[in-house]
Amino acid sequence: MKVLIIEDEPSLNKAMVDYLHHQQYLCESVSNFHDALEKTEIYQYDCIVLDIMLPGGSGLELLRQLKDNQKSEGVIIISARNELDDKLTGLQLGADDYLTKPFHLPELSARIAAIIRRKNLQGNNIIRFEELQIDVQAKTVKVQDTEINLTRKEYELLLYFLVNRNRVLSKDAIASHLWGDDADLAENLDFIYTHVKNLRKKLLQHGAGDYIRSIYGMGYKFSLK
Amino acid sequence: MKLFTQYNRINIAASIIVFVVGSVVFYFVLRAVLLKQLDESLHTEQTEIVSYVQMHNKLPEVVNAYNQQITYVVTHEPVSGTNYYSDKTREGDGIEMEWMRKLVFGITVAGKNYRVTVTKSQVETEDLLQMVIIVGAGMIALILLAGYVINRMVIKRLWKPFYKTVAEVEQYQLAKQQALQLSVSGVSEFDLLNQQLTKMTDRAQQDYLVVKEFSANAAHEMQTPLAVIRTNTEALMQDEYVLQQHDKSIQTICQSVNRLTRLNHDLLLLARIENNQFPRQQKIELDKIIQQKTTELAELLASKKLRYQGYLEPVQISCNPHLAEVIVNNLLSNAIRYNKEDGIIKIALTPQQMIVSNTSLLPALEKDKISQRFYRHPDTKADGNGLGLSIVKQVCTVTGFTLQYDYQQGLHIFSITF
Numbered sequence: 001m002k003v004l005i006i007e008d009e010p011s012l013n014k015a016m017v018d019y020l021h022h023q024q025y026l027c028e029s030v031s032n033f034h035d036a037l038e039k040t041e042i043y044q045y046d047c048i049v050l051d052i053m054l055p056g057g058s059g060l061e062l063l064r065q066l067k068d069n070q071k072s073e074g075v076i077i078i079s080a081r082n083e084l085d086d087k088l089t090g091l092q093l094g095a096d097d098y099l100t101k102p103f104h105l106p107e108l109s110a111r112i113a114a115i116i117r118r119k120n121l122q123g124n125n126i127i128r129f130e131e132l133q134i135d136v137q138a139k140t141v142k143v144q145d146t147e148i149n150l151t152r153k154e155y156e157l158l159l160y161f162l163v164n165r166n167r168v169l170s171k172d173a174i175a176s177h178l179w180g181d182d183a184d185l186a187e188n189l190d191f192i193y194t195h196v197k198n199l200r201k202k203l204l205q206h207g208a209g210d211y212i213r214s215i216y217g218m219g220y221k222f223s224l225k
Numbered sequence: 226m227k228l229f230t231q232y233n234r235i236n237i238a239a240s241i242i243v244f245v246v247g248s249v250v251f252y253f254v255l256r257a258v259l260l261k262q263l264d265e266s267l268h269t270e271q272t273e274i275v276s277y278v279q280m281h282n283k284l285p286e287v288v289n290a291y292n293q294q295i296t297y298v299v300t301h302e303p304v305s306g307t308n309y310y311s312d313k314t315r316e317g318d319g320i321e322m323e324w325m326r327k328l329v330f331g332i333t334v335a336g337k338n339y340r341v342t343v344t345k346s347q348v349e350t351e352d353l354l355q356m357v358i359i360v361g362a363g364m365i366a367l368i369l370l371a372g373y374v375i376n377r378m379v380i381k382r383l384w385k386p387f388y389k390t391v392a393e394v395e396q397y398q399l400a401k402q403q404a405l406q407l408s409v410s411g412v413s414e415f416d417l418l419n420q421q422l423t424k425m426t427d428r429a430q431q432d433y434l435v436v437k438e439f440s441a442n443a444a445h446e447m448q449t450p451l452a453v454i455r456t457n458t459e460a461l462m463q464d465e466y467v468l469q470q471h472d473k474s475i476q477t478i479c480q481s482v483n484r485l486t487r488l489n490h491d492l493l494l495l496a497r498i499e500n501n502q503f504p505r506q507q508k509i510e511l512d513k514i515i516q517q518k519t520t521e522l523a524e525l526l527a528s529k530k531l532r533y534q535g536y537l538e539p540v541q542i543s544c545n546p547h548l549a550e551v552i553v554n555n556l557l558s559n560a561i562r563y564n565k566e567d568g569i570i571k572i573a574l575t576p577q578q579m580i581v582s583n584t585s586l587l588p589a590l591e592k593d594k595i596s597q598r599f600y601r602h603p604d605t606k607a608d609g610n611g612l613g614l615s616i617v618k619q620v621c622t623v624t625g626f627t628l629q630y631d632y633q634q635g636l637h638i639f640s641i642t643f
Contacts, residue, residue, distance in 0.1 A: 009449050009452075009453060011453045011456075011457065012449065012452055012453050012456055015453070015456035015457050015459075015460050016456065018460055019456070019459070019460060019463075022463070080445055080446075080448035080449050080452070100448075101448040101449060101451065101452035102448060102451040102452035102453075102454070102455040102456070102482065102486055103452065103455075103456075104455065104459060105456050105459045105460070106459070153524070167463060168462045168463055168465070168468065170459065170462060170479055172479050172480075172483055173459070179525075181554065182521070182522065182525070182554075182558065184483070184487060184608070185522075185525055185558055185561055185562060190528075191524075191525065191528055194528065215465070215468060216468055216469060216472040217472065217476075218462065218468060218472050218475065218476055219462070
C-alpha cells in the first residue's frame, strides 16, 4: 500500500512517515505544494494525507486538481483549522476524510486503513490475523469459523487494534477513537479497561490467542507476543 | 441633581439678586426724578409769585387747592435762599400724616419781609412710586416664572439629542460588531459628543477585533506544535525500553497535550461562535438530538452509576444544527462530569424550555459566575476547563435563547428558554 504524506511541518511529517512505515505502508513524503503536485501527477497512491496550509498553495486547490485529473486516490485532509467550512469544502471536493490537528497517529492509521478498505472493497472485505477473521462489511468477527458476538464498541476496538497491531496505543488515543469528542468524559479512562477486558475474555473464550497486552498502565498493545 | 436644576438654581438666585438690586436703584432713581418734577412745579409757583409781586407790588391772593397750599408769614429778618424739603404733616382735615414737598423762600413786599411756603402734596408721587414698584415686582415674578416654564419645556427638547445618544450608547455592544449609529442633531456640542463617541467606539471595535482575532489565531497556531508534541510522544511510546523508564513522564505529557487540545478546541469554538461563523439556521428536532446523545452516552452513564430520566416532548427549534448539538453536548457533559455516584440526570424538554438538572457533590454555584470563562467551582476535582458553560451562554446569545441557573433541593438546574 502506497501512501503520500503532504505536510510542511518536518517533525510532524517524519513522525507520520515513521509510524505508517511500521504499519507496512510504503510512505513517501513532500512538504510543499509544488512537489506534491508533481508527485501526484506522476505516481499512483492508495491514499494521500493532505495538509491544507502548504507553502506554495492550498491543499484544497491540490485536491481540486486531483479530482480534475480523475485521480482515484483516497484523500484524508489533516488541518490545523477545525473550520466546519473547510471540512465541508474538503469533503465536497472529494476528500474521503478529515482529521483535525493534533490527532493521534493510531487514529490516522485507522482512518487510512478504512479509506483503503473502502476503495478496494471488491472481494477484499476480510481482515485476517492468525485465527481471527473480520468482515468489515458485515461487521462480524470469526475465530476459526465460529462467529463471536461483540458489542459495537468491542468490535471497533478490535478493528482499531488490528489496524495498529504491534504498536503501543495510549488510553487517550483509544478513548478518542471510541468516543470522539466525549473521550474526556470517560474519567480516568477506566472505562477502556472494562472494554478491553471484555474483548480479551471473549476472544480467549472462543479459542483465540491472547494478543492484547497492557503496557505499563499507559495503554495496550495488540501483537503476537 | 440634574444639570438643568443646578443651572436653574444659579440662574434664579442671580436673577433675584439682580432684580432686587435693580428695583432698589430703580426706586431711588424714580423717586429722585419725580421729586425733581415736583420741585420744578414748586419753582414755577415761586416764579409766578415773584413776578406777581414785581408787577403789582403786593402778594398774590392765596387760592389753596387740594394739592397746593401757599402761606405767607411776616418775618423781621429777610429770609435768604430758597429751600426745598420734604416733610410729614397733617394735611387738611385728614387724620393721616402725609408726605408733603415744601418750598420756602423769602420775599420783600413793600418793605415787609415775608417767608413764603409753597406746599404740594407728595402723595401722588408716592402712589405712583408704589404702583411702579408693584408693577415692577410683578413683572419680575412673571419673567422668572415664564423663564422657568420656558426652560422646562425648551430644555427638555434641547436635551433630546443627548438622551438619544445615551440610549444608543446603552444599547451598544462591542461584541455585536455594529458601528454606533448616532444621528446629527445640529447642535454643535451634541454633534461633537456624538462624533467623539463614534470615534471612540470605532477604535474600541478595532481593538476588540484585533484581540479576538489574536485569540483565534493563537489557538490556530498552537494546533501544529500540539500535533508535533503528540505524534512524537506517541512515536516515543513505541520504544518499550523508553516507556518502561519514563512511563509516568510520557503519561503526563499525553495528559497535558490532551488538556491543551481541549482548551484550544473550546477557545476556537468560542471565537467562531462570537464571530458568527454559524449563521445557518434551520428547524431542528431537539428531542431527537437529546435522545441520540443520551443513547451514545448510555454506557458511560451506566459505568458511573448515573440514572438518566428524560421527559422529552417532540420539539422543533430554529437554530444552527451544529450549535444545537454543542448545547446538548456541553450541558450533558457537565451533568455527567460533576455528578456523584448513584446520581441523577434529568432532562425535561418542552416547546418553551430545555431543563437539564443533575445531582452533584458541589454546593450551589454562583449564578453570575457560571458563564464566566475559566470559572470552576473551587472544590471541583473534575478536570473540566471552565469553558463549557461559556460556550453554551455564547450560543444562547447569538441564537436569542436565555440560559438560567438554579439550585433546588440538591439539584443544579440549567434551563434554556427558547
